[in-house]
Amino acid sequence: MTDVEQLIISELERMSPLPDATRANWADVLQRAGVARRQVRLSRRPILAFAGALVVCLAIAVPAFGLSQDVVSWFSAPAAPGPAQEGFHSLDVGAPAGMAPGVSGTARSVMDTAVAGKDVHLWVAPTKSGGFCLYLETYGGGCDRDRSLTVSPGLAAHTMSGPWVVFGDVLPAKADHLQVTFANGESVSVPLTFVSDPINAGFFVYQVPSSDLAASDWPATFAAVGSDGTTLATATLSGLASVPAPLADSK
């Protein structure tokens, strides 16, 4: 490297450091492209919608706790790739006061799955306050910074023609599976992948069978169910008619 090159690099870095990602807003890009109505990502998670699929197999599963679920040992799970790490850690940058998730430590890949033939990973990162953020590659994610959401489903789609995916987590350690009940009354049992301390939560990814997601196909209720059939906690997703506009994904 020449002296001039070193000077250029140092001076440019000093005078124009890499800007933060506060302004980043993919929803705005979609709107400018005129495809915002086709490219929808929805999330009920409160802190962010930063970046879902049939369930799943996992990288490292160990039998534990005498439960029937898969259990991933957090510290044995592979680290998420660099860009994902950067994505998690950039969430604090420019976040509104009190809204920064406080991601702490290494993000790890806790599930590998496929949606419409494309492999996707579910990455999770712990927060300083004991919660975690999750990100389903390609589809989206969110944070439960303070572990305040007992059952936290998100709904995302690559396009309005699908595939639609619900993904998220449950906190009750005794949960055996997730029961998803659709607006038409039908239901399906979705397995959970539990991740050990410090995450201590069960994760799910499920591709909604219907690609057009008519009102009757809407996944309306999510219940964490114990092995004895007891409902431990529930959450709902609003119907399409009341779903807000796609969330801006600026941090």
Added chain:
Amino acid sequence: MKRSDLLTGELEDLYRARYRHFLRVATAIVGDETSGHDAVQDGFAQALREQGSFRGDGPLEAWVWRTIVNAALAARRRELARRASPEAIDAADSNGHATDDSGVRAWVAALPERQRLTVYLRYYADLDYRSISEVLGIEVGTVSATLSSAHQALRRSLEEVKQ
């Protein structure tokens, strides 16, 4: 899944992973971060609309960089036209950047456009010579020569200051 859906996903992944670098280069070209952000957004929107024209014979990122650079250059031209008052012209150098910079950044701003873009893409976007050649539509050897010329010009400016 349609190819366009796959590309849309890849474009979003690229946006999320490299937004800060795109913003940095676009801001350098346009002159301010707000306009730079607009250029990045418009560039990605154009890439989404025209993704059918991506032939896949080169990296997607280089193709996107080209749309971003073109969007930023177009934004700068619009801004220059908008500011085409005597006062605005007096306040800007021949490349359209306000002359409140000093040192290397001002010297880079004074370089011919191709040299300037090459410097931005090399040092702000951290692109290799092949990627820069695909973004600018020039040969790899031309990238090397252009960067060398930029180094020489900057070295001269540096020596002038030292004297």
